[in-house]
Amino acid sequence: MALRKKTLVVGLTYDLKEEYNFKKDDPPDANAEFDHRDTVESIKACLESAGHRVVKIGSVRNLIKRLNSLSVDIVFNIAEGACGRNRESEVPVILEMAGIPFVGSDGLTLAITLDKVISKKIFISENIPNPAYFEISDSFSLNGIKPHFPLIVKPRFEGSSKGLNEKSVVRDLKSLKRQAMWINRVYRQSALVERFIEGSEFTVAVIGNENPQALPVVQIRIDRKTSMGALFYTFSRIHSNSLDYICPAQITKRFEDKLKEIAIRTYRAVECRDFGRIDIRVDKDNNPYVLEINPLPSLSREDVFMPIAKYLGISFEEMILKILKQAVDRYGL
Numbered sequence: 001m002a003l004r005k006k007t008l009v010v011g012l013t014y015d016l017k018e019e020y021n022f023k024k025d026d027p028p029d030a031n032a033e034f035d036h037r038d039t040v041e042s043i044k045a046c047l048e049s050a051g052h053r054v055v056k057i058g059s060v061r062n063l064i065k066r067l068n069s070l071s072v073d074i075v076f077n078i079a080e081g082a083c084g085r086n087r088e089s090e091v092p093v094i095l096e097m098a099g100i101p102f103v104g105s106d107g108l109t110l111a112i113t114l115d116k117v118i119s120k121k122i123f124i125s126e127n128i129p130n131p132a133y134f135e136i137s138d139s140f141s142l143n144g145i146k147p148h149f150p151l152i153v154k155p156r157f158e159g160s161s162k163g164l165n166e167k168s169v170v171r172d173l174k175s176l177k178r179q180a181m182w183i184n185r186v187y188r189q190s191a192l193v194e195r196f197i198e199g200s201e202f203t204v205a206v207i208g209n210e211n212p213q214a215l216p217v218v219q220i221r222i223d224r225k226t227s228m229g230a231l232f233y234t235f236s237r238i239h240s241n242s243l244d245y246i247c248p249a250q251i252t253k254r255f256e257d258k259l260k261e262i263a264i265r266t267y268r269a270v271e272c273r274d275f276g277r278i279d280i281r282v283d284k285d286n287n288p289y290v291l292e293i294n295p296l297p298s299l300s301r302e303d304v305f306m307p308i309a310k311y312l313g314i315s316f317e318e319m320i321l322k323i324l325k326q327a328v329d330r331y332g333l
Ligand SMILES: Nc1ncnc2c1ncn2[C@@H]1O[C@H](COP(=O)(O)OP(=O)(O)OP(=O)(O)O)[C@@H](O)[C@H]1O
Pocket: 131, 152, 154, 158, 159, 160, 161, 162, 164, 194, 195, 196, 197, 198, 201, 231, 232, 233, 234, 279, 281, 291, 292, 294
C-alpha cells in the first residue's frame, strides 16, 4: 500500500493592506509592508494544492481572539504586526507562548533584523561587510562625525522601502540634516545614515535550518539597467514597473558563490529559520555590502520567489511547500 502524505491543518496569519487603519499623521506609505489579498489567497491555494486544510486567522488581534479555541498543526506566518520595532515579533511570540508551531523565524530574530542598527552591530561583530553608518536622532547632532558624501538616509526600523524617495541620497550637510529631520518627524524614529553604495544590487533567498542553502542569486534591474550607479529602490519605484528581477544574475559563478556565502553567513548570524532573503549592494570594485536581511520576505507572486522558482523549473506552489517543509521537519511534525 502506498504511504499517504500527511496533510496538516495550517493556520495563516497575515496583515492586509486594506485593513490598515491610518492614524492621524501617518505617512502615506504606512501600510506598505502589509500584503495584498491576492498574496494571502495565493499562499492558501499553494498549501491546499498539497491537501492541507487552511484556517485563515489574519492579524495578531484576530490571533489573540481565537487563541483558546484554535486547532491547527502549524501556522504559516506572514503577518507584519501592529506597531513599533517589535511588530514582526508579535505573532511569533504569541504562538511560541501558546506552544503552536509556526513557519519562519522567531520573535528575537524578527525584532533584531527589523531594527537595522541592531542588525548592523551583529554584522560588524561577525565580519559581514555592510555600509559604514551613523545614526541621527531627534536632536540633530553629528557627534563629531565628518560625513563622507554621498550618503543615504533611511528610517531605522521600516521595510518595503518606506521613507525612501529621491531625496534620500544626500550630497551635502544641509540635505542630510533636512532628510534626517524628516525621518525623525514623519516616521517617529531615528534616521540611519549609510554610505551610499553606487553600483549594482542583488538579493539572495536562503532556505533551510541546519544546513541552509542559498537559492540562485537574483539581480535587481532599475529602468532596465543592472549597472545602476546612483539608482536605488524607492517606495514609488516598487509601485511602478521600473523595477524588475533577473534570475539567474548576470555574474560569474565565482562571484555568485561569494554572494551566496555572505548571504548564508548573514542568515546564520541572526539565527534565521526556514527561509529569508538578504539584500546586497555591490560597489564599482565588486565589493559586496549587506544592506539587510529579511526573515519575512514578501511571498507575493510579483516578488523574487517567483523568478527563482521559474529558473529552478519548479512551480510557485512547490516553492511555498518547500518553505513549509523546513518548518515541518524542524518540529518533526
Ligand atoms: N547604503 C546603501 N547604498 C545604496 N543603496 C541603498 C543603501 N541602502 C539602501 N539602498 C537602496 O534602498 C533600497 C531599500 O533599502 P533597504 O533594503 O535598506 O530598506 P527596506 O525598506 O528594508 O527594503 P525592502 O524594500 O527590501 O523591504 C535598497 O534595495 C537599495 O536600492
